[in-house]
Amino acid sequence: MMSALLHWRSEKDPSCFYELHLMTSNPKNSEHKSDKLKAPPISKYWINNLHFGSNYTLHMSSYPNSEFTAGSAEIVTWFVTADCLQATNYNYHLCGPDEPRNVTGELILNPDNTSSCSVNVSWIQPQYGDDYTEMFSYLIKWYKIIPIHLSKYHKPRHSSTQVKGNRTWVEVQDIHWYYNYSISVQATSTKGRSKPVILIVAHEGCQWSAPLELTGGYHSNLNLILGGSAGISVIIIVLSLGICLRIKLQRQQKCNSNEGREEEMNPLYYRGTDYITKVESDDCYEIDFSSLILLEVLGEGAFGKVYKAKLNDNKLSKEKDFIVAVKMLKDYHDFLEKKSLLLEIEFMKRLGSHPHIVSFIGCCKRDTICLLMDYCQLGDLRSFLLRYRRGLQYKSTISFSVLPIAQSRTELHQTRLLSYARQIVLAMEYMASRKFIHRDLAARNILMYDEERIKVSDFGLTRDIYERNLYQPTSARKLPYKWMALEAIFDQVFTIKSDV
Template sequence: MPHLIKVVLFTILVVKMRENDAQIFSGEIEFIPNVAEQVIPAGSELKLTCKVNRFGDGEISWQLPDWIVKYRELSNVNGRLRKKFAKNGTEMTEYYSTTILSNTTSRDTGYFGCSISRIDGSAALNIKQYVYVTSNWLIFIDAVPVTNRGRFDFIVRKNGFLPIPCKPTHPNVTFSLTHKSHYIGDGLVPNLEDFPDINKTWLADPRFKKRPTKISLTDPTSNWSFDPKQGPIVKDAKFIDTGVYQCKGSMNNITTRREFFLIVSGVDLERVGDPEDPPVGGNVSFICRTVEPPSFIQSGILSNPQLKWFFQNEFTGEMQLIDEANPPQGFQVTHNNQLSFKQSRLDLMEITRETPTTFRCDVITKQETTSETISFRIKEINDQTTSPIIVIVIFLILFVVGIAVVIKFYLNQKRKVFTGANRLLRGNPNEINDETPMEYQIEYLPYDKRWEFPRHRLKLGVQLGEGCFGRVVLGEATGVRDSEEMVKTVAVKMIKSITNVAALEALVSELKILIYLGSHLNVVNLLGACTKQVHRGELLLIVEYCRFGNLQQFLNNSRNNFINQVDEFGQLKILESVRDGKGFPSNSIGNVGGERTQLQSNLPDDAIMSFANESFKMSLIPMESTSRPAVPLQPEVSFNPPISTRDLISWSFQIARGMDYLATKKVLHGDLAARNVLLADDGVAKVADFGMARKMYYEGNYERTGVGAMPVKWMAVESLTDRIFSTQSDVWSYGILLWEMFTLGKIPYPGMDAGHEIVRELLKGYRMEKPKFAPNLFGEMMSNCWKIDPNERPTFRQLEEIIVGQLESSVTSSYLNMNEFYVKLNQEMENATPTDSFGLAKTLIRKSILRLPINRLFRFSQDKF
């Protein structure tokens, strides 16, 4: 019985009072404290008293905020809520009902109401008071329980009204709403960030808006408004409102963000193309579309909407289904389904006077059928005027074709394949926001013409590699310095097809990112660009050439030459024991014993320890003097030198340095892996492909290999589940990269498919074990990089400090000496005049060149780890 009373009190607290002599209901009701709203801190006790005067035969009841009522178990209302009732002395004309809510939380924010009514409900009085429960960690609340998805889906009917529950927990909260991606035009283009498997050909569609848009919540003409006690409200939902949004609340240097996906359901039917009434013989096209919530797709609960077309029979007036397999003459139905976005197109070709003019599109699901109807008129044309019009049109066509043939040669030189290229290069620096990650503002970055390199001085050679839309070739930049011809070997990036606008835009974006970053020892640096023909689709990016290729392939090729310097206890061996012949691998890297590989057996002990260093040894000056012919260009051929554990540790330190530099510039990588780290001379490791990697698979351009379009096995758990990318997710990928290095290039998560299996196991807590070639310290670093909470992962600065603490001071000094060249380059660019040149263009005209000291990054303390 007590339990039943508690359940009743949870939904509505009722105190019944009767007086035998009361025949007529009348009274007054007020709150104590008598205010419209109040603010209390989280964790405190909320006490509200409802005072009733001249109360007759009736009831006093309480109403609680929506979240408490809807999620009673999560809110623990039964354990926190108490009530009291009292009367005033002898007069019995005043009654007091008090509700006490202990241990308040931010989610208790909302309306508390008190009402009085007769038992038969014939009369009622009610009041309400809004209570803000504020805390230092939650600026606004939502109306659904917190889940591990991190984002919520809301569905609203077309032309409907829907409040989005992002409610502030304090009246002074500054609130904003951002539409992160949305779609415009005559076709619904899905959000490629949330649906990476979308058809790549949709990338070139100009209807897809790529930058976030801040929603005006105060403009009366806006489709959105804001109520602090309800949240943002969409007032008249249109299909254009479908997309990803972000609520942001700020107060006292505390910010809370929540993302949600708004789905505008129903049917959207429109005519596309020429809006005028078509004549006989003309064409008419309609598009019908609908959308299914992505949360249904992810959960496997599909409504599987079907789109069907009907036309009105002119004799019976009834709507008749169009058989798509055998449609009427001149009718054609095509479907374009992309995950949750369903679209059907009806084309009427060479219409006649008998062609129906009224059509209906039905969206049929397991739950319901919704439909929209559309009509058009067929234009009547005077037959007497048809012939002269046709003659004039034919004459004009022949005239234009004749002119085009005559001046084709001249126009071909000025023809522009990509008319928006120059605008994209100019950018708009005034729109750049320092608080927003740079990859969201690439279009605002300007191209600095001081990086321009003369195209006639650049010779292209063999191809080094290619992706889905671009390729990299070997190149030679030539020029004259001090009366001598100088040649610099470089790598040149370009797109495969000059007509691929999306790939060209991506390459322009990478160019801008590289210019914005400046120079650093441990990133692949920009040397110049050829942009004069960008309007014709030709853009060349000139970057540093790293002749030892990518780290993954290098490790694979060096497995039989690997020197394991980790003992059976996971500690790094001191150099003396290694020089004594202990710990060298045999031809199989799985056996760690006293034998050496065939290559090592022909070398003295000291040579083995330094062989990798000397193999990488080469000057790091920006340009080498050489008399070798410029073409044909071929990549340099070299054998794979033996590498050791200390080499892997050196590269891990350098990669952390490069990623820390990207983080300080607010640039995310999104695809950090051994395949995207290149090895240059002097044992220098350089992070590559940070300009385009994340953008390309966000927008569907990432080359599809195997089971998926995204690098699933290198992605953080929050990136896999919620498409959240950050510097912390790059730290997770760095942990996977360490695992790759200390397994000598093996694929992560061996034996597991790159899909739902990995996500499921990661959410259960599974993590890969420390590789046997990794020191214990690096095993701990991997575990810390794979923390489920991104805020618990170390920063790249902390990771490099952990590693540098184990290095000799001379190694640290050598590293700083090597990076000093790039520091000076950045300083020179900051102090440069508008007439100066950068990169290769500057090197070609300099009378002298700064030569770097040759240093090695493989020397480690003998008593560390």
């Protein structure tokens, strides 16, 4: 354990009482400390019983009375305690061991076994650990790395062993050819464990990710072993083709089993763009593009740009110079991009109104195609959070000695983050009740109406569903793979559940 001295500078009229909350993000030593104190003669405070090598977050507020009411805004800062070994000059009687050094591997090939090999893993004692070998032991773990899409065809293969501190090597056996293996070495003692040092066995035969030397006695047999591996490669290719064929047949059977209950897709898809571009005389959402004054570009998406604009249309808004967001196509757009924007317009018309979904205001389909929506002045949620994080990082560089207690700024508490999450859930629940799937839910598509309210936006990939509650695209187009569910990536199946 260790202590830290907190000191700060008060304003001209210093507060009389202070409240502190201290939290750590260390999963092994998770704790929360709080204290209320009267202003000491000198603005400083000792924080005791801190763990070594931990990140701490300190929240501090000042109050004018002993009831601790009507306080100032919280001041948040961070600090990291010293590493135990460095603070005690590598005293292993008090601290857990440091990492093993120079962890390397050496191949051991067996000419009688053409399907696996062994690896001799060796290392050097932790720094300044030569006099503490009786206190140490080493934990070695290894496992086969299997790609996610092949995991259902393979059983997990992993194992571990532990050796005494006076030993600095171990042989890992049965390393299968053409697979990746992860091998970790970790020093342990009664005071704790070091961070693991990890090596990776490459998949191209029994070859290490770093250069390795072959064990003596087998150099002359290398050509024989490589020749045998060529035959194994042919077998593996044949097996892989068989597995791929089986997967394809299973998918075809799955599709055939659903033929009797095909989803009733919106006829909107089959009537083509001509039907969508047809403007009815009683379309209350249609505006004249000349009633818009484009001001500035707010953002750019997959096939269009979003502008801030003024709207002067008595039919849609009695307010003069009503500020809206206008989504338009780029100058050099193709037929599919035009169709996508027209579909988005129709979807937003039919989706209806919800307090946490960007409202559809109007559209223009006669000349310049555009979509009018709510203007959210704070931008998207992702940019908002990034700006807030940069502000916190800048503030964390301020020394304790100049910590201004009475400084005020808007705080992003957990309560507000939970409120944001709840609003998103309500919006997605509404979309699900209307049989819509979004397919592109991400922070960049959540707009900040103000600091308390957010709205889901960007319905360019939205589709509607009926009987089967799923959607399977029939044409290739750009998709946000980074945010998609696994079943949507591999099987191209989108459901209400894959949205969230």
